Amino acid sequence: xxxxxxxxxxxxxxxxxxxxxxxxxxxxxxxxxxxxxxxxxxxxxxxxxxxxxxxxxxxxxxxxxxxxxxxxxxxxxxxxxxxxxxxxxxxxxxxxxxxxxxxxxxxxxxxxxxxxxxxxxxxxxxxxxxxxxxxxxxxxxxxxxxxxxxxxxxxxxxxxxxxxxxxxxxxxxxxxxxxxxxxxxxxxxxxxxxxxxxxxxxxxxxxxxxxxxxxxxxxxxxxxxxxxxxxxxxxxxx
Amino acid sequence: xxxxxxxxxxxxxxxxxxxxxxxxxxxxxxxxxxxxxxxxxxxxxxxxxxxxxxxxxxxxxxxxxxxxxxxxxxxxxxxxxxxxxxxxxxxxxxxxxxxxxxxxxxxxxxxxxxxxxxxxxxxxxxxxxxxxxxxxxxxxxxxxxxxxxxxxxxxxxxxxxxxxxxxxxxxxxxxxxxxxxxxxxxxxxxxxxxxxxxxxxxxxxxxxxxxxxxxxxxxxxxxxxxxxxxxxxxxxxxxxxxxxxxxxxxxxxxxxxxxxxxxxxxxxxxxxxxxxxxxxxxxxxxxxxxxxxxxxxxxxxxxxxxxxxxxxxxxxxxxxxxxxxxxxxxxxxxxxxxxxxxxxxxxxxxxxxxxxxxxxxxxxxxxxxxxxxxxxxxxxxxxxxxxxxxxxxxxxxxxxxxxxxxxxxxxxxxxxxxxxxxxxxxxxxxxxxxxxxxxxxxxxxxxxxxxxxxxxxxxxxxxxxxxxxxxxxxxxxxxxxxxxxxxxxxxxxxxxxxxxxxxxxxxxxxxxxxxxxxxxxxxxxxxxxxx
Numbered sequence: 001x002x003x004x005x006x007x008x009x010x011x012x013x014x015x016x017x018x019x020x021x022x023x024x025x026x027x028x029x030x031x032x033x034x035x036x037x038x039x040x041x042x043x044x045x046x047x048x049x050x051x052x053x054x055x056x057x058x059x060x061x062x063x064x065x066x067x068x069x070x071x072x073x074x075x076x077x078x079x080x081x082x083x084x085x086x087x088x089x090x091x092x093x094x095x096x097x098x099x100x101x102x103x104x105x106x107x108x109x110x111x112x113x114x115x116x117x118x119x120x121x122x123x124x125x126x127x128x129x130x131x132x133x134x135x136x137x138x139x140x141x142x143x144x145x146x147x148x149x150x151x152x153x154x155x156x157x158x159x160x161x162x163x164x165x166x167x168x169x170x171x172x173x174x175x176x177x178x179x180x181x182x183x184x185x186x187x188x189x190x191x192x193x194x195x196x197x198x199x200x201x202x203x204x205x206x207x208x209x210x211x212x213x214x215x216x217x218x219x220x221x222x223x224x225x226x227x228x229x230x231x232x233x234x235x236x237x238x
Numbered sequence: 239x240x241x242x243x244x245x246x247x248x249x250x251x252x253x254x255x256x257x258x259x260x261x262x263x264x265x266x267x268x269x270x271x272x273x274x275x276x277x278x279x280x281x282x283x284x285x286x287x288x289x290x291x292x293x294x295x296x297x298x299x300x301x302x303x304x305x306x307x308x309x310x311x312x313x314x315x316x317x318x319x320x321x322x323x324x325x326x327x328x329x330x331x332x333x334x335x336x337x338x339x340x341x342x343x344x345x346x347x348x349x350x351x352x353x354x355x356x357x358x359x360x361x362x363x364x365x366x367x368x369x370x371x372x373x374x375x376x377x378x379x380x381x382x383x384x385x386x387x388x389x390x391x392x393x394x395x396x397x398x399x400x401x402x403x404x405x406x407x408x409x410x411x412x413x414x415x416x417x418x419x420x421x422x423x424x425x426x427x428x429x430x431x432x433x434x435x436x437x438x439x440x441x442x443x444x445x446x447x448x449x450x451x452x453x454x455x456x457x458x459x460x461x462x463x464x465x466x467x468x469x470x471x472x473x474x475x476x477x478x479x480x481x482x483x484x485x486x487x488x489x490x491x492x493x494x495x496x497x498x499x500x501x502x503x504x505x506x507x508x509x510x511x512x513x514x515x516x517x518x519x520x521x522x523x524x525x526x527x528x529x530x531x532x533x534x535x536x537x538x539x540x541x542x543x544x545x546x547x548x549x550x551x552x553x554x555x556x557x558x559x560x561x562x563x564x565x566x567x568x569x570x571x572x573x574x575x576x577x578x579x580x581x582x583x584x585x586x587x588x589x590x591x592x593x594x595x596x597x598x599x600x601x602x603x604x605x606x607x608x609x610x611x612x613x614x615x616x617x618x619x620x621x622x623x624x625x626x627x628x629x630x631x632x633x634x635x636x637x638x639x640x641x642x643x644x645x646x647x648x649x650x651x652x653x654x655x656x657x658x659x660x661x662x663x664x665x666x667x668x669x670x671x672x673x674x675x676x677x678x679x680x681x682x683x684x685x686x687x688x689x690x691x692x693x694x695x696x697x698x699x700x701x702x703x704x705x706x707x708x709x710x711x712x713x714x715x716x717x718x719x720x721x722x723x724x725x726x727x728x729x730x731x732x733x734x735x736x737x738x739x740x741x742x743x744x745x746x747x748x749x750x751x752x753x754x755x756x757x758x759x760x761x762x763x764x765x766x767x768x769x
């Protein structure tokens with residue numbers, strides 16, 4: 001569903017991502033772990049076609065993001081680390097805007113808006129301007145808008161930040177359901193316990209380079225993901 | 239602590255004035271020079287306007303023995319300009335500053351936070367006051383008797399202290415505006431309404447200035463009688479005119495005491511005021527089904543919603559369009575006067591339509607909707623970039639918004655010009671084409687400039703609209719473009735008919751519009767997708 005091949009991205013002299021290769025298969029929840037500034041957000045933005053990269057290639061469902069960005073964007077959804085949404089719109093206007101742009105039919109959008117906003121307990125707030133939303137409410141709206149066009153690949157940057165426990169649980173359910181239907185999830189997180197319980201596969205990067213990747217069992221073995229992460233980070237420092 | 243806070247406030251003010259970024263990007267010398275030239279230009283324009291007012295009344299008032307009235311007028315104008323100029327800044331800096339929460343969580347006295355913010359407002363007030371103070375002093379020296387040593391002292395001291403009175407009023411009005419707008423669902427409504435009231439008052443003042451100044455000079459005695467009855471107004475003027483120390487002390491006290499009172503009050507209640515959740519009644523969502531529209535329509539309505547929801551964007555970028563409608567109405571109302579003004583000779587009459595057309599172009603150049611349309615996306619740019627729509631469609635929506643506002647207003651102007659001056663033949667064709675072509679030119683010029691000079695390092699939307707390089711390029715570029723045919727029409731009047739100059743201008747503007755449009759749809763789209 002998402003294939004990253006030898007991705008390299010530099011900012012001036014700094015290599016933010018260095019020859020990174022990953023393959024996320026349909027049905028997989030793929031966790032992306034690394035310290036702050038490791039290159040996670042750069043990789044994620046490149047995968048969504050909103051950040052040009054210097055070398056390598058990214059394929060979404062077999063299509064190269066560089067040459068076929070629109071086709072790729074139609075089947076993926078992106079949730080950034082900070083839900084900066086259009087504060088001049090109300091929640092429902094924003095959802096309709098997204099649905100219009102993705103060409104979601106009336107019946108589909110009505111059904112999904114109702115179902116998803118109920119699931120995240122946001123229905124009664126949909127008429128409010130987004131500027132009146134809390135961080136968590138904006139995050140919920142960003143999640144609803146991401147699922148609105150029934151994407152096959154969802155790419156998320158720290159999706160659990162700001163969510164209440166109920167919403168976090170709901171999001172995890174939705175992630176699993178999407179993968180059960182043949183979709184895929186690629187997301188970054190600092191919450192290693194969540195990654196350990198939720199992810200089928202995991203990749204750990206440091207300073208733009210891939211330290212470890214594979215299935216959760218392959219990566220952590222008998223240890224916890226946290227101890228593996230700290231060990232790898234420590235080795236990187238030597 | 240106060241010094242650190244003050245330094246940060248001053249840095250913010252400097253950054254706002256020079257258009258420099260928060261991300262520590264170096265501001266180019268050219269950009270700084272451009273801002274400096276612009277600031278000096280604006281200050282000179284206002285200063286010159288003020289000088290013309292004061293020089294007209296200085297002599298007559300002195301001769302009538304109403305020197306005090308001259309200074310009373312000065313203090314009133316000084317105070318009005320300072321209050322109008324700083325009330326919105328007081329609202330945003332004191333009561334709605336985004337870093338209030340952060341600062342109050344630190345071990346800093348609320349009074350120090352308040353003092354640093356008020357100091358910045360005071361500096362702004364004093365800077366604005368200079369534009370009235372210097373012309374008033376100059377006019378009194380050149381057209382009146384000049385100052386004695388004591389009068390100089392009183393004039394300077396009171397000019398400084400009147401800024402404290404202005405600050406007091408700005409704090410009160412800012413609080414009132416903040417309280418009002420926070421209770422409304424559409425906060426921009428209050429800001430827009432108040433801004434429009436201030437602006438209308440300003441333009442009314444400008445339009446009536448000449449007759450008002452003449453009336454002032456002629457009716458000094460009766461005005462003196464009326465104002466003299468209000469003792470503080472008399473004390474204020476007499477203090478600066480005669481160097482009366484008793485009056486100076488009294489007025490100084492009247493400026494300082496309310497300020498001290500408001501400062502003490504705000505310092506005591508700052509945390510409560512700054513964290514007040516006034517809020518409006520929550521509107522509960524009722525599911526009535528959803529409307530479906532095309533992606534293109536959705537992108538257009540996104541631009542329209544952004545434009546209409548921000549008073550700063552609406553007023554600063556849409557003023558030209560409002561002028562165009564007002565001009566069309568005025569043209570019809572003042573039809574007779576205008577025809578008479580251009581009728582004395584056929585030589586003069588032939589300039590009527592060209593002058594009107596160029597005036598419409600100037601107003602179209604003041605409509606700056608597309609110029610900040612990329613910058614104003616700010617942190618939400620990721621949304622448009624991640625959507626499965628061609629970047630060209632996003633940019634077209636920005637142009638469509640600009641055109642959908644300015645083209646109807648241009649058509650209204652065209653109809654008025656045709657109705658009043660009845661151009662025929664080629665001039666009729668140019669009357670129809672030029673405003674439309676130039677409106678399109680301003681739309682693409684603004685977007686072209688913004689794609690070349692985007693600025694996402696703004697704190698509030700008004701800053702994005704007002705202080706961007708693209709806005710200046712668009713406005714001055716349009717005005718510059720209008721000036722050239724404006725000069726040529728008169729200079730080449732004997733050699734080339736005005737329709738020839740304006741026809742060539744229309745063709746050149748159309749060609750430039752096409753070239754910039756092609757650039758936007760090709761290179762501009764690439765730039766936008768990589769921002």
